[in-house]
Amino acid sequence: MAEFTKETLEHLKRLARIDCSLEEEQEVLSSLQKVLSYMEQLASFAEPAAKDVLPESGVRLRPDCIEASFSRDAFLANAPDHVGGMVRIPPVLKEL
Amino acid sequence: MTKKALHLLSASDLSALFSQGDVSAREIASHFLERIRSLDASLGTFLSVLEPRALKKAEELDKKRKEGKPLGKLAAVPIAIKDNMHIEGELTTCASRFLTNYRAPFSATAVRLLEEADALLIGKTNLDEFAMGSSNESSAFFPVRNPWDLSKVPGGSSGGSAAAVSARLSLLATGSDTGGSIRQPAGLTGIVGFKPSYGRVSRYGLVAFGSSLDQIGPFATCVKDAALAMEVLGAPCEKDATSLPLPKEPYPLSPSLEPMTIGVPYDFLKNLNPAVRENFDAAIDAFRELGASIVEVDLDVLRYSIATYYILATAEASTNLARFDGIRFGVRAKEAKTLEEIYSLSRGQGFGKEVKKRILLGTYVLSAGYKDAYYKKAQEVRSAIQGAFDASFKTCDALLMPVAPSGAFAHSSIHDPVEMYLQDIFTIPANLAGLPAISVPSGFDAEGLPLGIQILGPRFHDVRVMQAAYAYEQKTQHAKAPPFAQGEKSP
Numbered sequence: 001m002a003e004f005t006k007e008t009l010e011h012l013k014r015l016a017r018i019d020c021s022l023e024e025e026q027e028v029l030s031s032l033q034k035v036l037s038y039m040e041q042l043a044s045f046a047e048p049a050a051k052d053v054l055p056e057s058g059v060r061l062r063p064d065c066i067e068a069s070f071s072r073d074a075f076l077a078n079a080p081d082h083v084g085g086m087v088r089i090p091p092v093l094k095e096l
Numbered sequence: 097m098t099k100k101a102l103h104l105l106s107a108s109d110l111s112a113l114f115s116q117g118d119v120s121a122r123e124i125a126s127h128f129l130e131r132i133r134s135l136d137a138s139l140g141t142f143l144s145v146l147e148p149r150a151l152k153k154a155e156e157l158d159k160k161r162k163e164g165k166p167l168g169k170l171a172a173v174p175i176a177i178k179d180n181m182h183i184e185g186e187l188t189t190c191a192s193r194f195l196t197n198y199r200a201p202f203s204a205t206a207v208r209l210l211e212e213a214d215a216l217l218i219g220k221t222n223l224d225e226f227a228m229g230s231s232n233e234s235s236a237f238f239p240v241r242n243p244w245d246l247s248k249v250p251g252g253s254s255g256g257s258a259a260a261v262s263a264r265l266s267l268l269a270t271g272s273d274t275g276g277s278i279r280q281p282a283g284l285t286g287i288v289g290f291k292p293s294y295g296r297v298s299r300y301g302l303v304a305f306g307s308s309l310d311q312i313g314p315f316a317t318c319v320k321d322a323a324l325a326m327e328v329l330g331a332p333c334e335k336d337a338t339s340l341p342l343p344k345e346p347y348p349l350s351p352s353l354e355p356m357t358i359g360v361p362y363d364f365l366k367n368l369n370p371a372v373r374e375n376f377d378a379a380i381d382a383f384r385e386l387g388a389s390i391v392e393v394d395l396d397v398l399r400y401s402i403a404t405y406y407i408l409a410t411a412e413a414s415t416n417l418a419r420f421d422g423i424r425f426g427v428r429a430k431e432a433k434t435l436e437e438i439y440s441l442s443r444g445q446g447f448g449k450e451v452k453k454r455i456l457l458g459t460y461v462l463s464a465g466y467k468d469a470y471y472k473k474a475q476e477v478r479s480a481i482q483g484a485f486d487a488s489f490k491t492c493d494a495l496l497m498p499v500a501p502s503g504a505f506a507h508s509s510i511h512d513p514v515e516m517y518l519q520d521i522f523t524i525p526a527n528l529a530g531l532p533a534i535s536v537p538s539g540f541d542a543e544g545l546p547l548g549i550q551i552l553g554p555r556f557h558d559v560r561v562m563q564a565a566y567a568y569e570q571k572t573q574h575a576k577a578p579p580f581a582q583g584e585k586s587p
Contacts, residue, residue: 009456016414016459017421017436018452019444028453031513035457038514039403042473047397047480060337074201080428087424092435 004033102127103264104577107173107321110267114172117161121154121172125216128174132219132265135580138246140238141260143179144187145219150174153216160214168214169328175210176260176269179220180227181312182301183207190303191235192225194426194446204301205333206270206312213328218266221256225448226417227272227305229253230280230519231510234450239507242285243578244545248504251281251519254315258285261315264581268325269315272299274306275405276499276523278313279535283499283548286537286575288322289315290562291523293555294530295340297326298333304416306409307338309527318575319536319566323347326558340556347562351570353386354563359393359492369502371541376498379538379549382572383496383564393488393495398525400477402517405524407461407474414458420446453513482529485554494564495552497522499535503545522550532558534565537574 009029013020020028072085081088102110102124113119129147136142157172177183180190182200189195203211211217224234232240232255240255242248243263250259254271258281261269271278273291282289290313297312304310314325327347333339360380368376380390422428422442429441447455461470488495500519510516526533531552538549551568553561569575 004460008460012456012459012463013440015463016455017439017443018447018455019440020452021444024449024452027449028456031453032457032460035406035513035517036460038517039407039470042400042403042407042470042477045397045400045473045477045480047476060341062334062337070201075424077201078198078425080422080426089423089438090432090434 004029004036103131103267104582105267106318107170107267107316108324111171111173114157115161115167121157121161121216122151124172124174125150125154125218128218128266135263136265138241139243139259139263139265140240141221141256141263141265142176142219143189143191143222143237143256146183146186146217149186150216150218153211157214168212169324170210170213170215170268173215173268174218174266175215176219176221176257176266177207177217178223178254178257178270178272180223180272180303181207181270183217183220186220188220188303190226191223191237192446192448192451193236194420194442196427198425200301202301205298205335206329207301209328209331210270215268219260221254221260221269223256224253225451226303226413227253227274227277228413228450228454230276230516231505232256232281233507234448236448241507242504243581244286245504245543247506248545249284249507251284251500251504253277255281257315258282258287258289261285261317262287262578262581264317264577267317268321270312271315272302272305273311273313273527274309274409275527276520278315279523279533279548279550280500280520282315282535283550284504284546286546286548286578287315287317288319288537288565288569288575289313289535290322290326291526291533292326292330292558293532295338296342296532296556296558297329298331298336298339300333300335300339306412307416308412309409311527317577319534319562319569320349322534323349323562323566326562330558342556345559347559349563349566351567353383353388353567355387356494356564357389357391357492358383359391359488359495361395361398361495361497362392364395364398365497368498372498372502372547375539375541375547376549379568380496382568386567386571391492393492395484395488395525397477397480397484401481401524401528402521404474404477404481405520405528406457406517407470408478410454410458411462411471412458414455414462417451417455422446478528481525485525485529485531489554493553494561497550497552499523499548499550503541503543503547526552530555532556532561534561536565536569538572539574
């Protein structure tokens with residue numbers, strides 16, 4: 001299995017949208033190298049491939065209809081920033 | 097019954113006293129709130145204490161009883177809620193800086209059921225951040241200490257709930273168990289912890305970690321109370337698509353064991369440490385004396401459990417925790433100037449190291465080029481594990497294993513991530529297969545720290561597991577409160 005490098009970590013940080021301090025990066029790098037090395041034992045699992053499974057969940061789908069949800073005020077009460085009844089974020093469209 | 101000893105009763109006995117009018121709900125609530133005030137500073141089990149809520153409910157219950165109205169199954173029983181489950185109007189922090197200001201707009205189904213059963217919700221308990229950990233040292237706020245020895249961990253991730261019940265600051269608590277987070281801390285703190293079958297208890301209102309693994313279950317000081325809690329919690333729920341459409345079931349208990357064959361995976365357990373081995377062998381003997389037949393089962397494939405689990409659980413966590421983006425709720429990084437910065441800085445500042453590690457690991461095992469080698473392979477092994485359990489249950493009615501590889505370990509003593517993950521070696525298999533499993537006190541190690549054994553049953557045979565645990569508990573009588581909870585010494 002693949003080597004886990006600083007470049008791999010940078011790639012994962014971008015994919016997962018997570019910033020890490022330099023100190024954290026050192027620890028994450030060292031930890032994940034150890035964990036992935038431990039996981040290599042799965043390569044020795046040699047039973048014939050079975051179908052992917054999850055515990056049988058008996059998942060039932062709800063009827064596709066509109067139901068009452070939270071009020072706007074209840075939702076916005078937890079929003080970090082809002083204005084005029086809407087969540088506020090920085091501009092995502094740049095001026096031409 | 098003196099007020100001083102209320103915390104040494106079982107939940108069912110305390111509720112009976114209340115129902116008979118021997119003690120008021122107000123006295124019960126005040127007694128446990130006072131215990132939390134005087135003892136919890138040294139334990140760190142609660143992140144918030146719901147004093148006004150508990151006292152208001154107690155007042156309602158006293159009125160209800162005086163008026164002769166019917167009382168719920170858990171009338172006036174104090175219960176602590178792990179702080180990754182929502183109680184409407186209260187904070188849900190998941191022991192994370194990311195959610196320090198999050199106030200739940202609705203209650204989890206499990207919480208609603210407990211309230212309808214007239215339990216007193218007394219507080220929200222500490223945990224490893226987002227339920228990721230086996231020692232309760234990764235809470236963003238403060239660690240939890242083991243009531244049996246404050247220098248030791250209580251286990252995790254539901255360490256706050258376990259330690260609160262062990263210290264008799266509450267008589268019941270909820271936990272969530274993704275890889276052993278109820279059973280392992282129950283074992284390390286000398287109480288009972290039950291992980292129901294996957295789908296038996298609704299997870300609606302539980303902050304998701306690994307959705308194919310997560311289950312809510314109870315902590316209690318004895319099996320009878322855990323069964324009582326399950327009679328309330330084990331109900332179908334339309335708001336959780338994985339909740340099974342099965343009616344609530346009663347948990348009739350008897351001190352004698354129904355004729356039963358118990359399987360032991362001796363090969364998988366060949367490297368137990370001597371103290372755990374001796375304790376486990378004594379548990380096997382106790383079941384023999386109860387009339388059970390003991391047979392060996394082949395579960396060698398369980399040696400792959402940890403690797404399998406940490407691939408699947410982190411993969412699921414990396415997607416579940418994508419919702420914590422600093423946009424709709426939680427803490428937003430003040431210095432973020434762009435949308436991308438809101439995501440990465442808010443998550444960078446809000447999540448602790450263990451959570452970051454697991455999200456990054458989950459992202460890795462799902463990323464292009466590695467998915468087949470890790471995620472797909474792990475699903476195959478999970479299938480084999482499930483198949484091995486199915487085969488075992490053709491020759492036995494239940495399985496017996498230790499709960500953890502050792503008793504409680506010292507704070508800050510495990511730094512290697514794999515060594516920490518291996519604390520869950522005996523509990524993770526039940527999650528991978530969706531099985532019911534219970535942790536029951538089985539005695540003490542040479543340091544006087546509690547040990548536990550684990551009984552696992554086929555999926556949906558939750559009652560059988562509880563019945564076997566009850567017979568074992570009644571025969572062996574290992575469960576007891578730690579010395580300071582009995583007033584023998586202060587922590």
